[in-house]
Amino acid sequence: MIDLSVNVGRLRLKNPVMPASGTFAEELTHLLDFNQLGALVTKTITSEMRTGNPMPRVCELPDGMMNAIGIPSKGADAYIDKSVPFYRDFDSPLIVSVSAPTVQGFAVLAARLSGVPGISGIEANISCPNIEAHGQSFGMEAQSTAQVVKAMRAVTDLPLWVKLTPNSGHVTDVAIAAQEEGADAVVVGNTLLGLAIDIERGRARLGNFMGGISGSMIKPLMVRLTYQCAQVLKIPVIGCGGISTADDALEYLFAGASAVQVGTATFIHPKAMHLIVDELSAFCRRKGIARLSSIIGSLDDSLAAPFGVQS
Amino acid sequence: MNACSDVKQEVNPHMNDSNTRCCQVFAVSPPDDTRAAVLVNEWVNDEYKRLVLQADGAACHSQPGQFFNLLCPAEGEHKPFFRRPMSTYKADPVSGQVEFLYKVTGKGTYGLESLLEGQTLEILGPLGQGFTLSGDWQHMVIVGRGVGLATLAPLAEAAHERGIKLTAVLSARNAKNLLSAQRFESLGADVIALLDEDGSSSPENLERVLREVIAREGSNALFTCGSKRITRLLKQLSAELGLFGQVALEQQMVCGLGMCQCCVEVFEVEGVRVGKRVCLEGPVFDLAEVTQ
Numbered sequence: 316m317i318d319l320s321v322n323v324g325r326l327r328l329k330n331p332v333m334p335a336s337g338t339f340a341e342e343l344t345h346l347l348d349f350n351q352l353g354a355l356v357t358k359t360i361t362s363e364m365r366t367g368n369p370m371p372r373v374c375e376l377p378d379g380m381m382n383a384i385g386i387p388s389k390g391a392d393a394y395i396d397k398s399v400p401f402y403r404d405f406d407s408p409l410i411v412s413v414s415a416p417t418v419q420g421f422a423v424l425a426a427r428l429s430g431v432p433g434i435s436g437i438e439a440n441i442s443c444p445n446i447e448a449h450g451q452s453f454g455m456e457a458q459s460t461a462q463v464v465k466a467m468r469a470v471t472d473l474p475l476w477v478k479l480t481p482n483s484g485h486v487t488d489v490a491i492a493a494q495e496e497g498a499d500a501v502v503v504g505n506t507l508l509g510l511a512i513d514i515e516r517g518r519a520r521l522g523n524f525m526g527g528i529s530g531s532m533i534k535p536l537m538v539r540l541t542y543q544c545a546q547v548l549k550i551p552v553i554g555c556g557g558i559s560t561a562d563d564a565l566e567y568l569f570a571g572a573s574a575v576q577v578g579t580a581t582f583i584h585p586k587a588m589h590l591i592v593d594e595l596s597a598f599c600r601r602k603g604i605a606r607l608s609s610i611i612g613s614l615d616d617s618l619a620a621p622f623g624v625q626s
Numbered sequence: 627m628n629a630c631s632d633v634k635q636e637v638n639p640h641m642n643d644s645n646t647r648c649c650q651v652f653a654v655s656p657p658d659d660t661r662a663a664v665l666v667n668e669w670v671n672d673e674y675k676r677l678v679l680q681a682d683g684a685a686c687h688s689q690p691g692q693f694f695n696l697l698c699p700a701e702g703e704h705k706p707f708f709r710r711p712m713s714t715y716k717a718d719p720v721s722g723q724v725e726f727l728y729k730v731t732g733k734g735t736y737g738l739e740s741l742l743e744g745q746t747l748e749i750l751g752p753l754g755q756g757f758t759l760s761g762d763w764q765h766m767v768i769v770g771r772g773v774g775l776a777t778l779a780p781l782a783e784a785a786h787e788r789g790i791k792l793t794a795v796l797s798a799r800n801a802k803n804l805l806s807a808q809r810f811e812s813l814g815a816d817v818i819a820l821l822d823e824d825g826s827s828s829p830e831n832l833e834r835v836l837r838e839v840i841a842r843e844g845s846n847a848l849f850t851c852g853s854k855r856i857t858r859l860l861k862q863l864s865a866e867l868g869l870f871g872q873v874a875l876e877q878q879m880v881c882g883l884g885m886c887q888c889c890v891e892v893f894e895v896e897g898v899r900v901g902k903r904v905c906l907e908g909p910v911f912d913l914a915e916v917t918q
Contacts, residue, residue: 340885345656
């Protein structure tokens with residue numbers, strides 16, 4: 316029996332595979348056994364109701380997609396009343412993704428969720444590129460990230476994950492800021508800001524103009540950021556970006572991720588996460604590995620010998 | 627051949643809302659993602675092909691108005707990344723077969739077009755909320771254009787089974803492009819063809835024909851799919867005459883399961899404008915609440 320369990324800070328997960336926020340919903344119960352997932356990460360909620368961005372909200376790319384959904388939210392009340400009772404019946408921990416327009420808003424929401432039975436953790440979505448103009452978000456800078464995490468940490472003892480953005484030019488600084496203010500883990504990360512143009516109409520293909528790129532095309536970039544964050548952090552990193560197979564997930568584990576999130580792949584193959592869990596076991600068996608967690612950060616990153624000799 | 631009688635039947639919870647003018651509840655099977663085998667993939671006219679799949683399990687329990695999200699194969703340079711939503715043309719729990727009628731128009735359908743007998747494709751479904759029918763009705767009218775008629779064909783079948791008389795008003799460019807006329811006729815429907823080529827499909831004439839049919843037959847309900855113009859007309863007629871009416875909407879979709887929120891349309895419910903997901907809360911909606 317292969318041990319697939321991993322620790323993400325104080326939380327012990329039965330396996331490292333969980334959904335990325337926004338790519339998971341109650342309807343998936345027909346296709347997936349939620350008890351077989353490492354954790355259940357739900358779509359980002361805000362305190363207030365939000366309608367989301369104008370259509371079109373998605374466009375298809377050759378090996379992925381771009382979205383500018385804009386966090387439609389039924390609000391915190393509806394989430395606590397309707398969604399939490401549904402999800403807490405599963406034994407996988409429920410992680411609530413949250414967003415807010417202000418630092419104080421993040422804190423208010425975190426405080427609100429802290430008293431709700433059935434919630435195992437909070438993921439701070441400080442990285443959605445589709446809320447403010449041109450991808451601005453708290454996660455772009457270390458200072459604004461620190462403010463959000465500090466304010467949330469002050470009001471909640473729940474495990475606090477911070478979802479970073481690859482759009483920042485200094486992701487490791489942002490990650491360190493989150494760690495210093497008490498984050499339990501970082502998620503690396505949200506979608507990559509892009510712009511796709513309909514050349515027939517001379518207009519952006521998305522209603523919100525720019526959008527977030529996801530899918531296998533962003534995987535090498537996200538694996539690199541995962542590696543760089545894992546190198547400088549003491550807290551765990553959760554890898555995310557372009558994972559559709561166990562091979563993809565394993566790249567992140569080697570790079571230093573303690574767990575992984577699967578997003579876009581679920582839109583195409585709703586059973587993808589189950590398959591990944593099964594294939595992780597198969598990989599361990601083939602390699603004679605008893606505990607999957609032993610792979611975490613085991614990447615051989617010693618420098619290759621210089622090529623040739625200058626004559 | 628396997629019958630799919632072992633599939634758990636669930637009554638759709640949305641249909642029990644007191645504010646839904648629900649007449650008869652179809653038993654809804656939860657969706658599954660299954661690999662279906664191609665039995666037939668043939669041209670039915672110059673533009674449309676009919677795809678028949680062996681799809682035992684949840685799929686063959688698809689109800690009228692429900693749809694599937696198809697993982698269309700890549701064809702040469704055409705590599706669709708998303709699945710493609712497609713409404714059920716026919717589903718038979720006894721034979722375990724599911725049929726689709728499609729027009730070859732883009733990346734997704736180029737791949738479907740290339741499927742050969744014996745090949746397989748992944749189909750996710752049945753998805754969404756289908757049409758509502760009442761056994762108390764005497765007569766209903768179906769109005770469709772283009773591939774929308776494929777969506778309405780299973781509804782005609784269900785009406786026939788319940789002994790509801792049916793008039794099918796089929797709109798098309800020309801007689802050659804009239805889809806499914808024979809299928810509607812074989813179900814005992816009174817078929818009226820309205821064509822662009824002789825001008826009979828004009829909005830004015832369609833309205834005149836519909837008013838005449840409704841008055842003559844004492845129709846109880848109106849259904850449509852495939853044209854915004856026809857939807858607007860039917861919305862107006864159903865409101866004016868106090869008739870039940872529904873439309874099956876088409877919208878770009880990704881997941882088909884309500885997760886991604888990309889297929890949201892604006893509806894008007896009790897005077898309030900609300901966003902609903904076409905894939906989950908639809909694709910069939912009451913005409914009274916559509917705003918397009």
